[in-house]
Amino acid sequence: MKSYTTSQKKYEISHIQYNYNFNRLFQWSHVMSDHQPFSAFIETLSGLPGGSGDLKTGLAIAISTLLLGTYIMILQLFGPYVERKIMARQQGRKGPYYVGWRGILQIPADLGKLLFKEDTMPENADRFGFFMSIYLIGLTSIMSFSPLPFGKDLMGGDMTVGILYIFAIFSIFPPAMFIGGWASNSKYALIGGFRSAGQLLAYEIPMFLAVLGVIGVVGSFSLETITEYQIQHGWFMFRYWGLGFVAALIFYIAGLAETERIPFDIPEAEAELVMGPRTEFSGWRYAIIMMAEYVHLTVNSLLFIYVFLGGYDFWPFPADMSPEFINNLRHNQIVQFVVMFFKFFLFVFLATTVRTAFPRMRIDQLLSFGWKQLLPISLAAMLGILWLEGVFV
Amino acid sequence: MDAFDILFIINAGFIVLSGLGVVFSERVMQSALWLIFSLVGVANVFLLANSEYLWVIQISVYGGGIAVLLLFAGRLTSNEEDHFVFDRNDFIYSFAIVVLMLANLLIYGLDSLPISEGNIYSTDDGNLLLQEFFQNIWQTDQGLGIILPFIALLFLAALLASVKLAIKEEEE
Numbered sequence: 001m002k003s004y005t006t007s008q009k010k011y012e013i014s015h016i017q018y019n020y021n022f023n024r025l026f027q028w029s030h031v032m033s034d035h036q037p038f039s040a041f042i043e044t045l046s047g048l049p050g051g052s053g054d055l056k057t058g059l060a061i062a063i064s065t066l067l068l069g070t071y072i073m074i075l076q077l078f079g080p081y082v083e084r085k086i087m088a089r090q091q092g093r094k095g096p097y098y099v100g101w102r103g104i105l106q107i108p109a110d111l112g113k114l115l116f117k118e119d120t121m122p123e124n125a126d127r128f129g130f131f132m133s134i135y136l137i138g139l140t141s142i143m144s145f146s147p148l149p150f151g152k153d154l155m156g157g158d159m160t161v162g163i164l165y166i167f168a169i170f171s172i173f174p175p176a177m178f179i180g181g182w183a184s185n186s187k188y189a190l191i192g193g194f195r196s197a198g199q200l201l202a203y204e205i206p207m208f209l210a211v212l213g214v215i216g217v218v219g220s221f222s223l224e225t226i227t228e229y230q231i232q233h234g235w236f237m238f239r240y241w242g243l244g245f246v247a248a249l250i251f252y253i254a255g256l257a258e259t260e261r262i263p264f265d266i267p268e269a270e271a272e273l274v275m276g277p278r279t280e281f282s283g284w285r286y287a288i289i290m291m292a293e294y295v296h297l298t299v300n301s302l303l304f305i306y307v308f309l310g311g312y313d314f315w316p317f318p319a320d321m322s323p324e325f326i327n328n329l330r331h332n333q334i335v336q337f338v339v340m341f342f343k344f345f346l347f348v349f350l351a352t353t354v355r356t357a358f359p360r361m362r363i364d365q366l367l368s369f370g371w372k373q374l375l376p377i378s379l380a381a382m383l384g385i386l387w388l389e390g391v392f393v
Numbered sequence: 394m395d396a397f398d399i400l401f402i403i404n405a406g407f408i409v410l411s412g413l414g415v416v417f418s419e420r421v422m423q424s425a426l427w428l429i430f431s432l433v434g435v436a437n438v439f440l441l442a443n444s445e446y447l448w449v450i451q452i453s454v455y456g457g458g459i460a461v462l463l464l465f466a467g468r469l470t471s472n473e474e475d476h477f478v479f480d481r482n483d484f485i486y487s488f489a490i491v492v493l494m495l496a497n498l499l500i501y502g503l504d505s506l507p508i509s510e511g512n513i514y515s516t517d518d519g520n521l522l523l524q525e526f527f528q529n530i531w532q533t534d535q536g537l538g539i540i541l542p543f544i545a546l547l548f549l550a551a552l553l554a555s556v557k558l559a560i561k562e563e564e565e
Contacts, residue, residue, distance in 0.1 A: 128426070129423060132426055133426075160446070164449045167453055168452040168457070171452065172429070172456050175457065175460040178464050182468065190468075197465070
């Protein structure tokens with residue numbers, strides 16, 4: 001209870017306090033609070049003699065953010081390994097086995113190979129577009145980590161626009177992919193780029209509408225505030241007489257389409273388009289594109305967890321219906337961190353199972369499914385959630 | 394001059410450079426890419442003015458949605474494969490006219506602002522300054538202000554240009 005009020009207070013401060021000092025440069029200055037694991041480190045570094053205090057604080061915050069970012073990068077590096085292993089088990093194979101213990105170093109080894117490969121570019125490719133699209137794709141995917149909390153206060157930056165920020169950053173992806181496809185000077189890549197942009201546009205809207213109900217109920221875009229609300233009132237997926245579940249399902253389906261994974265991997269349908277917009281990219285460019293895809297999977301899974309599955313919370317019931325020791329455990333940061341770890345790999349498992357179980361859709365089926373079915377249902381679910389919450393009364 | 398001023402100047406330079414990139418790229422798709430950069434740069438100005446919400450909306454609507462729209466339009470309407478080049482002379486003239494008009498508008502709006510010395514983007518309160526800027530553009534002592542004639546002139550220029558393009562197509 002106590003930490004929730006602290007969060008509320010901090011949230012208000014972040015709204016009201018508009019001072020143009022050096023700290024404002026680092027959006028992450030809200031990260032500094034009593035509960036933050038990095039705060040001891042930040043305070044120690046700020047207290048060192050010499051130099052400007054603001055600069056040292058900024059440096060300390062930058063280092064802690066870097067640590068968190070590295071953790072997420074390593075986490076998503078093992079996404080493909082877990083996926084390949086589970087997929088192999090489901091198909092009666094062994095999967096990666098020889099590099100490291102049970103093949104655990106297979107993905108870093110693949111990455112090393114890709115980085116040292118020759119950097120080739122097709123003849124007559126547009127140099128500027130070929131380079132810039134990769135740059136944009138890599139940059140935007142890493143930028144999307146910022147507002148994801150891995151425990152209370154354990155995040156890059158508690159922005160007031162949290163979830164909108166992720167949607168905005170991801171909306172740069174379709175034009176970048178499209179330009180990458182065009183710049184490769186290949187028919188496969190161009191058609192793949194068209195499909196990719198059309199698909200991403202079609203599924204962004206139901207995805208956002210599915211979240212909008214939750215945002216309206218909580219009254220905040222911040223993922224941390226949404227999670228804290230769920231600790232108090234129960235997970236959104238199991239509330240509102242099934243409407244929460246409907247919204248969650250739509251969000252998950254649209255998320256799969258946004259990440260271009262198997263039932264929706266039409267842009268890179270191997271049989272027709274080789275690799276879609278990625279066809280001509282090899283070496284480090286391919287590594288960046290693959291990284292961006294798995295970052296999308298990671299961030300979409302994490303968004304689902306934060307919005308519908310209680311975020312770093314492990315107990316789906318409201319605080320006033322739960323025993324006291326469980327409530328205490330819920331506010332323990334180490335427990336929250338571990339819970340996030342397991343929830344993330346649960347979602348990798350889910351995505352892999354979907355990948356092995358479902359066939360690919362056709363492009364027209366996909367687009368009409370998105371626009372004609374998911375969109376109205378998500379709108380209805382959003383209005384229903386808001387109505388049940390009593391917003392319209 | 395503090396860190397924000399430096400950031401603002403870097404960002405402004407970025408916007409101007411990418412704007413030039415839009416104009417001077419030979420290929421339509423390259424122009425569109427530069428346009429995305431320029432629009433994202435404009436979004437960063439909102440961030441510097443403490444409007445995170447506008448920043449995010451600008452990126453998702455203009456950097457994402459409008460950019461895809463433009464890219465599709467560029468790809469689907471060009472009849473020559475990859476070699477759609479602007480008629481440079483006409484383009485430069487119309488561009489110069491639009492730039493002059495925009496500069497006029499900007500100077501008019503900025504002229505009557507109470508900007509304190511040594512601070513290029515705000516007085517004590519950034520929001521107030523922006524508000525005053527738009528008020529200056531929208532309404533003056535005489536009545537409707539400068540924005541209406543500006544838009545009228547812009548549309549007139551667009552109309553004339555489209556008439557010229559249509560005549561050219563008929564000649565071909």
